[in-house]
Amino acid sequence: MAVDLTEIDKLELKNVSTGKMETLENLWKDKTCVIIFFRRWGCLYCRLWAKEVSQISNILSNNSIRLIGVGPEDLGAEEFRDGKFFDGELYTDVNKKVYSKIGFKRYNYVSILWYILSKVGRSAYYRGKAANIPWNLKGDGLQNGGCLIVEGGGKVLHSYRQEGAADQLANEKILEVLDLAAEFKPRLETDESDNSERN
Numbered sequence: 001m002a003v004d005l006t007e008i009d010k011l012e013l014k015n016v017s018t019g020k021m022e023t024l025e026n027l028w029k030d031k032t033c034v035i036i037f038f039r040r041w042g043c044l045y046c047r048l049w050a051k052e053v054s055q056i057s058n059i060l061s062n063n064s065i066r067l068i069g070v071g072p073e074d075l076g077a078e079e080f081r082d083g084k085f086f087d088g089e090l091y092t093d094v095n096k097k098v099y100s101k102i103g104f105k106r107y108n109y110v111s112i113l114w115y116i117l118s119k120v121g122r123s124a125y126y127r128g129k130a131a132n133i134p135w136n137l138k139g140d141g142l143q144n145g146g147c148l149i150v151e152g153g154g155k156v157l158h159s160y161r162q163e164g165a166a167d168q169l170a171n172e173k174i175l176e177v178l179d180l181a182a183e184f185k186p187r188l189e190t191d192e193s194d195n196s197e198r199n
Helices: 044-062 077-082 097-102 109-117 119-130 171-177 190-198
Strands: 012-015 021-023 033-037 066-071 089-092 146-151 155-161
Touching: 033 044, 033 097, 044 066, 044 119, 044 171, 077 089, 109 119, 146 171, 155 171
Parallel strands: 033 066, 066 089
Antiparallel strands: 012 021, 012 089, 033 146, 146 155
């Protein structure tokens, strides 16, 4: 289902660093935006996504594209910012109005537990642990998120809603939507070990 920006553009988000409220339409008024809607600030899956999408932050900034992260509550926002998980701007949807209008999925306690114990959930958990990403259980663990890519001036280029809590919109897809795929150089896990062997 496509996102109708006219239903959300006047809604406000709070800037985590300044505390000031800002309408969504102001975010994409002059620049194209990649907006990641995280499930929860303390969520391991979300911090893993934040780290991974930050790998393309330089490509985005070099092309005057804003990388923005949004969380569904204030709780844990400053800890997330101070942990430097995300190389972009941070906002909170204080009353979850944006999450609700976009239609991001919500779990119940049974379904989220089932997902965490699933193969996909466990795989993402081990990836996060291997990367030594700290996490916690603070906040609303039932909310899902997604991503909006909006062209400067207010045109939806791509909308993505998570089905599973660990789902991500791949960096390759984000750059493909922005016609920047040629600039993407995936970081291979073997790079560091190869370099260390040469030194």
